[in-house]
Amino acid sequence: MAGVIQAGGQTKSNTYTGFGPLLLLPSWLIIGFFLLLPVGMMLIYSFLTKEFRGGVIWEFSLAAYDQFLFDRGLFGDDPPKIEWTYIGIFWRSIWQAGLATVLCLLIGFPTAWFIATRSGVNKSIWLFLVTIPYWVNLLIRTISMKFLIRDTGPINEWLMAGGVISEPIHMINTAFAVQLGLFYSYLPFMVLPIYASVERYNFALSEAAADLYASRWTTLRHVILPSVKPGIVAGCILVFVPSLGAFLAPDLLGGAKNFMIGSLIEEQFKGNAGNWPFGAAASMILLSLVLIALMFYARSQRQQGHF
Amino acid sequence: MNRKLKTTVAAVALALTAGTAQAEGNLSIYHWFEYIPQELLDKFSEQHGVTVTMDTFDSNEAMLASLKAGKMGSYDVAVPGDYMVEIMAADGLLDTFESSELSNFGNIMPEWVDVGFDKGRKSSIPYQWGSTSFSVNRNDYTGDINTLAMIFDPPEEVQGKINVLDSQGEVLALASIYLGIPQCTTDRDQLKQLNELVQNAKPHWASFGSDVAKDVLVSGDASVGMIWSGFSAKAREEGANIEYAYPKEGYVVWMDNVVLLKDAPNRDNALKFMNFLLEPENAAAVTNFAQYTAGVSNTTELLDDAVKNSPESNPPAQPVGTFVMACSEEVQKVYDTIWTNLKK
């Protein structure tokens, strides 16, 4: 998709050749000054020394990365062991974000397919319905979920009133709640890109496959999925990347105990910890992971000939 | 290069904020959450023609971190607890004033003037004091609750249904009290013991949270909740069937104080506000709202009966509470490690 946007203009009018590129100046200034530069600054901060009780001292130090990787005991003088905690938090976050992506895909693909294959007004209505949640404030959606699944929330009340259960099912402040929150938060992000892909899908391909006696599911696997792959990959990225750095779901639904990367980082700046270099280091590691994932994405797009 | 950058940015900043900020007539407060009634702020606003803005925090440590993260110079007054006043003063975050600058200085209860954390009240005035312990939902647990074991070695009925304050100072102080070791101990074995205690208790804790402390008790999400005395009284008033414990091992007492911050943009208004809070009537209004106890004389007859007579505001003669201590840098580093191990 990305390549299409770029290449598109080059075959067409060059009305603004010459001074045109100057029109990029505001973008470069704003994003360069207020995003690129800050990220560079964050990289520098991750190599600074933590000041006692918050703040930083401008002295080079590897302490933040050391804390991330090694456990030197309570008093800091034990021989270093590998510190599994932070790696564990990252691993858990990746796992939860991955699971959320898979769940979103399992629900999102059939939904997108179904909507894209409706016709006329029908299609518009379905699409409209699935678009609204996409535009609703994420915080409000997370709060709604928190309200719904509390021990004294509507789900438990209804089930108990209906006599299905006698004790409330404990859901809030568990890893399950966080997982549910991630899935729920980013589900619309999966549906829409896949929908856009299916829209462009040439159904003659399916027909050809059917004529060659391919079954429905064989067609899906060998014909449809490869064709709509760009939409699927885009959807997965749109779910995976924000899930990985999510803060609201673990904080509001996980009781600030089911730490994810986002909560770990937030704690360094807003909470009791007050360890800026460590927070900066954790952010750098998260950013690197995401960039690596995106590089794979770009490469797969290029191999597919979409670039 | 760096200075040039700074100047450029400062110029841009000036251009952007020009016209929006007028230093006169403003007061910026950094306060604990759900503590001061909005009506009282409105009253001050009206009396002195000052626009009041307030941000809130939920732990002493979080407030300190935020102030050190570039918020100094934004706020006029803050409301740290006792040990935090000492830390902030040592870090040079506080301004000083003369007692003559506050006409109501004489209203301070005598026992709260010469306090260890601010001798003679040079930078702070007493606000409210109370205690930190925990409350237990009596529907879920009927046994004896007056022991810190309810938190650190909880009975089966409440395991996994405990909320703990997200406040390093108070949690580690209570843990030390439970173990019977001195706060801020430098003894390595005792520090290891402390670490083990909280590590072993952690699986029984459902959540960490200060701002949620009342809600989890009211909603029934937690059976035991570490909580401040007045906040517990409010939870009880909102319908939670809870009892506030005075554990036999001891508990934490604290006093919150209004401090004058260094580089306060509206120092005069800050002093006016501090003076305002020393009026018995206004101090009583805070007490009636937050249900702690004021450090100002002559408030008793202005209090609601429910507040005056609540079990939370009237601790028994025994056991006595202890103030949280400010640790040395060396011990604080170990405390930070213990806390990080606990939270991660």
Next chain:
Amino acid sequence: MAKKFDIKRFPGFLAITCLCLFLLYTPLLVVMVYSFNDSNSITNWGGLSLRWYEEVFFGVEAPKFKKAAFNSLTIALCAATTATTIALCAAVAILRAGRFRGQGLSFGLINLPLMVPEIVTAVATLIFFSAIGFKAGYATILIAHIVFCIPFAYLPIAARMQGIEGSYEQAAQDLYATRWEAFRLVLLPLMMPGIISGFLLAFIISLDDFIITNFVKGAGIETLPTAIFGSVKQGIKPNIMAISTLLLLVSASFVTLSWFINRKGGENSS
């Protein structure tokens, strides 16, 4: 030719779609319903009432939320306007100015805010402002919002611009229109649906943001999401549900609005 089955149909997909919508809507609808609950406790039903809406507009916390709403709206308006302008310029440069060095890089740069996780942007911005001694406040929020709104404004604008043949402007220029006139009188009107979509998307994204705002906001400045978050941490109160419902309606009307604009745009271009 006889087909064995309808190639567009898969068994169970309708059920999954319904499940998807059910999952997406249940929490929202429940909150909506409970916002009309006439009871102090949020979980017990006490009959229908509008009291919590009254509380939102006239209660003790009303000034706080009104101020937050004002901040949110002005920030979203300024950020979306600026971001849309910047994105439009960028789209013209990338799609209409031929080939030049750094084109691909520029495209990457514009999309950078989409690729960097929000929490990382938040941390980086906080560190940056504090390192250069820029005091956090309204301006810091606005700047941060402009940055992450740019790619959201860019996407619909670029998509629309690709659908417009360059020959329109060339024709205008052949008729002695200047480049500026060709842009203003030919391209801009054709671009309008894309520009409005971009603006709306940027606007809603700015209104939506919590994480970055929470990191860069200054003393005494709240936006609606940060004010709601602060309030919710102390328990979900019925007035929060009322506010949520109101915001939900705002979002829904935005979708409807952009829907009609897109449809109109679609008709024009076809």
